[in-house]
Amino acid sequence: QVQLVESGGGLVQVGDSLRLSCAGSGRDFSTYIMGWFRQVPGKEREFVGGISWDGGNTAYADSVKGRFTISRDNAKNTVYLQMNILKPEDTAVYYCAARQGQGTWLPTSKINYAYWGQGTQVTVSS
Numbered sequence: 001q002v003q004l005v006e007s008g009g010g011l012v013q014v015g016d017s018l019r020l021s022c023a024g025s026g027r028d029f030s031t032y033i034m035g036w037f038r039q040v041p042g043k044e045r046e047f048v049g050g051i052s053w054d055g056g057n058t059a060y061a062d063s064v065k066g067r068f069t070i071s072r073d074n075a076k077n078t079v080y081l082q083m084n085i086l087k088p089e090d091t092a093v094y095y096c097a098a099r100q101g102q103g104t105w106l107p108t109s110k111i112n113y114a115y116w117g118q119g120t121q122v123t124v125s126s
Contacts, residue, residue: 002026002115004096009120012086016124020081022096022117030054030074033101035113036081038092038122045095050106051079059106063089086124093119 008020022034030053039045049060051070058070064083072079079096097113107113 002029002032002098004098004115004117006094006096006117006120009094009122011123011125014087014124014126016086017082017084018086018122019083020094020096020120020122022079022081024077024079024098029077031100031102032098032115033106034070034072034079035097035099035107036070036079037095037097037110037113038090039095039119040092045110047108047110048094049081050108052104052106053102057104057106059108061108083122086122088124088126091122091124093121095119 003025006022012018035050036048037045038048047061049070051058055072067085069082096117098115099113
């Protein structure tokens with residue numbers, strides 16, 4: 001089991017950058033696939049990106065591809081979401097999620113993730 005805590009959200013301007021962190025507690029963090037999702041009121045939680053247990057494989061939603069980068073530091077039990085060239089439509093609560101797995105498959109559906117953080121608000125102002 002892993003517990004996740006996101007941090008790094010805030011209010012930024014269009015075109016700015018922001019880095020979110022997700023710290024995991026518990027053992028064997030390196031055995032988890034990690035994902036980032038986001039949600040706005042009244043809409044479904046949507047996949048932003050994911051990273052394999054060893055960081056060797058990543059996947060992104062088309063809406064963020066080329067602007068967002070996921071990385072992880074297993075020694076620090078932390079996964080990051082670097083967000084560049086932020087747009088107003090990136091405004092949402094961002095969640096990190098985890099599921100155990102050491103293959104190359106990166107699930108994009110929220111139903112495939114067992115563990116979730118509490119979320120951090122990102123607001124992009126125009």
